[in-house]
Amino acid sequence: MTVTAAARLRDAIASLKETSDRLSRLSQRSYQNPYTAVDWPESVDPETEWFSSPELLSLYGTPVWDTLDERARCRLAFHEAANFYSLNIHGEKGLMQGLAARLYRRDLADVADYLHHFLDEENKHSIFFGGFCTRYARVYPTKQVSFEVKRPRDVEDFLFFARVMVFEEIVDRYNWWQGRDERLHPVARFINNNHHFEEARHLIFGRRLVEAMWQACAPAWDDELIEDVREHLTQFLVTSWREYYNPAVYADAGLADPYDLAEQAWAAPAQREHRRRTSTKLLGYLTSTGILVKEPVDAF
Template sequence: MTPPERTARLRDAIASMAETTERLSRLSQRSYQNPYTAVEWPSSVDPERQWFSSPEYLSLYGTPLWERLDEPARRRLAFHEAVNFYSLNIHGEKGLMEGLAARLYRRDLLEVADYLHHFLDEENKHSIYFGGFCTRYARVYRSRQLPFEESRARDVEDLLFFVKTMIFEEIVDVYNRVQARDDRLEPIARFINRNHHLEESRHLVFGRRLVAALWEACAPDWDGTVRADIRAYLAQFLVATWREYYNPDVYADAGLADPWEVAEQAWSAPAQREHRRRVSAKVLGYLTGIGLLDKEPVDAF
């Protein structure tokens, strides 16, 4: 397949998404909100008396470490894990916004440019909510995820960018859906999770369609080495993404001794391995179903 033929095939694949992107754009317009007036921030929070994360989704849940914590300590951990979760989203959305802006109005992606504007706008608003919580009540945790710096062909880079976005957001959305409905959580935590889920649900529809379109249009031209590189890279990314849910800075702020050792114990705990497998099942099932992945990235579990 020659480059012009590949470009034409990709353009046709993107054009086939027109009905989907038009519908998603209408939904975004209908639910447009002002992030500076949509929420009323509490004047203060009490991490040892209030819940900010669902206990069953905490990184120590189901481990011997969890059993040794009293109730105030569990709530304190839940607060700092909420801050970490919001911080992960801030860092993830910074990279996402950069990548979306770089692809805006590119000729081969022109058919989806209108929705990319909504995508960018909504990700910026999400960062305002996440950052608003972190800077009011705690801090923004640093990201320890190092960029994978390799030069690849543009079509491969595009696929990797949107698949990474999809993996990150699908995992986050599982947490959002659970925590948006959890009546134990403080209203501000439920609001942030619910709002993020409602808008991300559109992004996930777009992401699934676009990833499938890019894979179907480009993969036939890639040899086994390129496909293997893509799969290995995504397996590394999945591990790196999950690793950040086990943050030593969180454990230190929660008052736990030996935070790095806590992180390793939690990561290796059978209950947590099963938790990661369960939360990742939907996105990995989708990627395997379209042939992009050929097996479960076992190192993450």
């Protein structure tokens, strides 16, 4: 990175100090103890209680959905809740590692205080998600594969925060919906609503940071590097969505041919439209800032 590019990045980070300080104050006011915030029941009934909103399930709107009775739909919703929480566990694990690695960098000093709150809150979220999975279900393994590609530090920083934002934008749409769904078990409503409440701050920070870093760094990148960045984010968006169609969930829910079912669900018109609708705000941000110049058709 050239001296000019480095100076632009420092200025971009400095421009976020007021936002960072305001978000830090909000985090302090809403501080909570994750070990006492939830009254975990001793057991739950996956076949009579809803743990995911039916409209958000990966088989909703597909021919298979019409063949399922109420108990089977509830059972699917329970395992998809565990999968959704597992995705968050794995996503936040990588997020916490990335934040911890960047905490005391001099060029990020103006936002360091909020990075501490960010890290603390993500750890608390993992306690909630893990609390559900380890008590009532299981933690599903992630399918995300990380390939080691040597990139300049400014590129790695941008991609890290951009991936975090992409992941959290999708998750937040589910949290927002399910935190308000009175059909859901109180524990499921709490986990989703609490996550949305704190993620709102993270998303404000993430959108402003990612845009500031793009404006500061991208002018110094050549066309090949910019294309690599765009391809990386596009593939990350596709693979993030793919994990919502988990054959292990279908198997645990007692459904036949889980791998074929995952492919059918992914390709179903209703599900393609669901992913597009859920991603509308995110795609609008990515294209309006110039980070992406076209819609990732493989995801929709």
